[in-house]
C-alpha cells in the first residue's frame with residue numbers, strides 16, 4: 001500500500017518520504033527550504049501541455065498492492081486489472097510521449113523507450129561502489145530510469161534533478177505504479193543544487209556535460225555535492241584524440257543544439273585531475289549503436305539513425321565523429 005502526497009507545484013513530490021530518505025542534515029535542510037519556498041519548482045506551470053499531462057497522471061492507477069521489481073532491465077509493477085483497464089493504461093501512458101529513457105513494464109504495458117538505458121546501466125553498474133544504504137545524486141536524470149535502478153540496488157536515497165517537466169511527469173507516472181521507494185526526482189537543474197552540500201556518496205552525471213557551456217565548472221559543482229572520497233560516475237560524449245583534443249562543434253552535433261565541448265577521454269581525465277579528483281579512471285568507451293538509441297512506438301520522432309550519414313555511420317550528418325560515450329569514475333578529494 002502506498003500513497004503520494006500531491007503538492008502545489010508542477011510535479012508531484014513526496015516530500016515526507018524524500019526528507020525521511022535524506023540522511024544528511026545539510027541535504028534535509030536544502031530539501032526543506034525548497035519545499036517551503038517552492039517558486040523554483042513552478043517554472044513549468046504555464047506549459048501548454050501541462051493540463052493534458054495532468055489529466056493523464058490523474059487517470060493512472062495507483063494500485064493498493066503490486067508486485068514491484070526494480071532489479072529488472074525494465075523496472076516492473078504487476079497488479080490486477082481488467083483487459084479494458086489495461087488498454088486504458090496503455091493509452092494514457094502514450095499520452096506522455098515521447099518516452100526517451102527506459103524501458104519500463106507498468107501493469108503489463110511494456111514501454112519500449114527511445115534509449116535502451118538498461119544497456120548503459122549494464123555498463124556502469126559493475127563500476128559503481130556498492131549502492132547499499134548509499135545516498136546518490138543523479139544529475140540530469142531524464143525520467144528517473146537510473147534512480148529506480150539504483151533504488152533497486154539498495155540505495156537509501158536515489159535523488160534525481162531534472163529540469164524537463166515532461167520527464168518529471170513521466171517519473172510521477174512510474175511512481176504511481178512502482179510505489180513509494182527511495183527514488184525521488186526534483187524538477188530542477190543542477191544550478192539549483194547548493195555548492196556546499198558535500199554529502200552524497202555517489203554522484204552521477206550522464207549525458208549532461210556536453211550541454212554545459214562551462215564543463216569544468218560543472219565538474220567542480222559535482223565535486224561540491226560529493227562527500228570526501230565519494231564517487232563521481234561521469235558519462236559523456238567524447239571524440240577520438242589525445243590529451244589536447246577538444247571538439248567545439250560549429251553548430252549542431254548529431255542534430256542536437258546546445259552541444260558545447262566534446263573532449264577526448266584523455267583530455268577529460270586531465271580536467272578531472274586538475275580539479276582535484278583522485279583515482280580518475282576511464283572505464284569504458286562505447287560507440288552508440290542504433291540498437292541502443294532508435295525510434296519506437298513510444299518515441300516516434302527521429303533518432304540516432306537519422307543523425308548519422310546513411311553511407312558512413314562513422315560520421316554524423318554534420319560530418320563530425322559519430323557519438324561515442326566514455327564512462328569515467330573519479331573520487332572526490
Ligand SMILES: C[S@@+](CC[C@H](N)C(=O)[O-])C[C@H]1O[C@@H](n2cnc3c(N)ncnc32)[C@H](O)[C@@H]1O
Pocket residue numbers: 101115117139140141142143161162163164167188189190191205206207208211
Ligand atoms: C542526454 S539526457 C541524459 C539523461 C540520463 N542521464 C541518461 O544518461 O540517459 C540529458 C538530461 O539532462 C537534462 N538537463 C539539461 N540541462 C540540465 C541542467 N542544467 N541540470 C540538470 N539536468 C539538465 C536534460 O533535460 C536531459 O534530460
